[in-house]
Structures are given as C-alpha cells and as structure tokens.
Amino acid sequence: MKDLFDHPIDRRGTGSAKWDLMDKLFGVPLDGGLAMWTADSDYPTAPCVLDAVRGQIDLGIFGYFSDVGLYTGAVQWWMKERHGWHIEQDWIVTTHGLGNGVAMCLDVYTQPGDSVVIFSPVYHEFAKKIRRADRVVTECPLKREGDRYELDLEDAQRRLTGNETMLIWCSPQNPSGRVWTAEELRAVAAFAARNGMVLLSDEVHHDLVYPGETFVPMAVAAPEVMDRLVTLTAASKTFNLAGMRVGSLTISDPAMRAAMQARLEALDSKPNSLGLMMTAAAYSPEGAVWVDAQVAHLNGNRAVFDAAVNAIPGLRSMPLQATYLAWVDFSGTGMIFDEFNARVRDIAKIAASPGPDFGAGGESFLRFNLAAPRATIEAAGARLKRAFADLQ
Numbered sequence: 001m002k003d004l005f006d007h008p009i010d011r012r013g014t015g016s017a018k019w020d021l022m023d024k025l026f027g028v029p030l031d032g033g034l035a036m037w038t039a040d041s042d043y044p045t046a047p048c049v050l051d052a053v054r055g056q057i058d059l060g061i062f063g064y065f066s067d068v069g070l071y072t073g074a075v076q077w078w079m080k081e082r083h084g085w086h087i088e089q090d091w092i093v094t095t096h097g098l099g100n101g102v103a104m105c106l107d108v109y110t111q112p113g114d115s116v117v118i119f120s121p122v123y124h125e126f127a128k129k130i131r132r133a134d135r136v137v138t139e140c141p142l143k144r145e146g147d148r149y150e151l152d153l154e155d156a157q158r159r160l161t162g163n164e165t166m167l168i169w170c171s172p173q174n175p176s177g178r179v180w181t182a183e184e185l186r187a188v189a190a191f192a193a194r195n196g197m198v199l200l201s202d203e204v205h206h207d208l209v210y211p212g213e214t215f216v217p218m219a220v221a222a223p224e225v226m227d228r229l230v231t232l233t234a235a236s237k238t239f240n241l242a243g244m245r246v247g248s249l250t251i252s253d254p255a256m257r258a259a260m261q262a263r264l265e266a267l268d269s270k271p272n273s274l275g276l277m278m279t280a281a282a283y284s285p286e287g288a289v290w291v292d293a294q295v296a297h298l299n300g301n302r303a304v305f306d307a308a309v310n311a312i313p314g315l316r317s318m319p320l321q322a323t324y325l326a327w328v329d330f331s332g333t334g335m336i337f338d339e340f341n342a343r344v345r346d347i348a349k350i351a352a353s354p355g356p357d358f359g360a361g362g363e364s365f366l367r368f369n370l371a372a373p374r375a376t377i378e379a380a381g382a383r384l385k386r387a388f389a390d391l392q
Helices: 002-006 022-026 047-059 069-083 097-109 124-132 153-159 182-194 254-266 273-282 285-310 337-347 374-387
Strands: 034-036 092-095 115-120 136-141 143-145 148-150 164-170 198-202 229-233 247-250 325-329 350-354 365-369
Touching: 002 285, 002 374, 022 350, 034 365, 034 374, 047 273, 047 285, 069 092, 069 273, 092 097, 092 254, 097 124, 097 164, 097 198, 097 229, 097 247, 097 254, 115 124, 124 136, 124 164, 136 153, 153 182, 164 182, 182 198, 273 285, 285 325, 285 374, 337 350, 337 365, 337 374, 350 374
Parallel strands: 034 350, 115 136, 115 164, 164 198, 198 229
Antiparallel strands: 092 247, 143 148, 229 247, 325 365, 350 365
C-alpha cells in the first residue's frame, strides 16, 4: 500500500485551493513552488472510497436522495470501533462540512454580541467565524512548556468577561498536534460547565494519531457534560474529502439537537448524497486498513521533516502526537516573522501557514502540511536548509 502515498500527483491547474491559490495568497509561484499550507493531502483517497464513487458513476443518476441510514450507521460503527465511543444514529446531524458546522453552532447556540472562548494558538478559522457571526473572541493562551502546550485554566478564568456562552475546543490540537489526556479534557469540560458555556469539541483530526499516543473523545472523557456538548467529526481530513462538504455534529441532548435540526430545516440545508456515500465507504474495515497505512506513512514523513528542520540552527519542529501539520518555531533565529517568512517564501518557495494567524503564541511559527509523498517532504527539508544556509 506504500505506493498509494508516494505516487506523485500534479494538482496544479485542477482547481485545488491548496495549489492554485498559493501564489495569490502567499506569493509563492505555482511553477516551482511547494504548497504546504491548507490541510488536505496530496495522495489519492482510499480505494474503497474511489470504488463507491465509480459505482455511483456507473449507475449514472444523481437524483434526490433520502436514505441517510448507511451513512449514520457507518459513522456509528467508526466511532465505536476506532475510538471506543458509542453513539446513537439519531444523535448525528449532518452539515456542509465542519466549517459550516461551527458556523451553524454559533448561529443556533449563541447571540450576536456574545463572547466565545478559544485557546490559542489554534485553528485560525475559529476566530474568523466567531467575528463573521458578529460574536466576540475571548482568547485564552495555552502555556508553552518546552515542546508542548499545557492548559492554564486559572489564567483563562481571569480572562472571562461574563459574556461567554460558548467554548470551541480543538482535539487533537491544531496547529501543534497535541493529544489531550482524559484528565485535561475533563478539566476543560468542567470549565465550560462552571461558566455556563456550550462546548464544541472539534475532533476532525482524531484518526491521525501516532504510535504510542491515545486519543480520547471529549464525550468519553467527560460524559457528565453531554447536555451542553456538540462533537464535530468528519472524514474530510482522514480521507481528504473536504471538497465533498460533509460534516457530522454529534448531539446527544434532545433539546440542543432539535434546535439545530430546526435551523437546518429552515435554511433547507440537506446533505450531499455523494459525500454521504463516500463517507460511508470510508468508515469501513477497508477504510480502517488504509488509515493505518496512511498514519505509518505520515509517521515516516514527520521523522524526515523533523530531522531536516531540527538540524538547522534556530529552527525547532515541535514533536507531533497527532495530525499531519508540523508546527515550526523560528524564534531561535532571532528573526522577526517577516524576515523568516520571506526566506521560506522567496528562497525555499514554500507556501506555509503563517503562525500569527493562529492567535497569541503563533508569532514565531509557520505550519507545514506533511500529507504528501515522501519526496515532497525531503525536498522541503532541502529547501529550508538552503534558505537558512547562512546560519549553519
């Protein structure tokens, strides 16, 4: 199965946001540049998913679709088999991807002017979606302890204004790849409950966990907060299906679930039938085998990338416990963001996600996507070495 992940695919000119937008967004030319920013992968999805698409193409009809049972049953099976989490099928509410899921939760469970807590540095779209919805960001910085981030809930409590109605949590953590312990998750859940906040747990990277680490769903760690918990999951990162725009909100509380369903009905928001079929095919025994092979490939990629980056004086790639997103600290170079970013952009010709976009604590960082053939990772390491050659 190794060839599935090391077979190069030229995505330039295919409408890929990751590749075709990197010149416009980052100033990295499509010709000769490496796209290592947005979180999707540069190898094909699982064969079982492709077979499902071919089957629908062979049928030749893409009409109205009514039966979501295959999809919800597959989600239920996956969560139980892969994450030890038993859910009921009717707890699953489907949105047009998890970005839409976060936006819908802000719309349904908060009011304009409400404050929403995030722990930074964290996925930049959280803050953007909060502000677009006319809500206010309450930013609570994580505490850096060497090569990992830790919670500081005492500091977070002091930052609250009393206007907070929601907490958006990221597990595993993006951008650092931190896997939270059950004890830490219970502490976050208690913090949300104590302050009367709805708790959104974005767990989209939960399948991409490295050997020796254990991911625990928030619902398993802290079942006592199920009356305020919405868990966000999707096959989008694991199987690179983001373009299909299918996300799952798992909501066990009947009143919270009814409110979300009513709002989606009012907006006439219905699932994408092909996306549902692809997710159902992905969440299968065959899909599980492919995911395990992918994690093994990514584990090799992170070792190659970390070795190359950490050999450059002043650079430090924080050790990943999960995700394919490497979080690289450039503070040891003594350069400000614009200086080291210019080298990565103009000399290495790599489009990486800017650390400051992730909030407080990201000022000295860039985030690099490692979900690519091994040759891409090796090339990135060589380019970074060249870009900072004067430090060696």
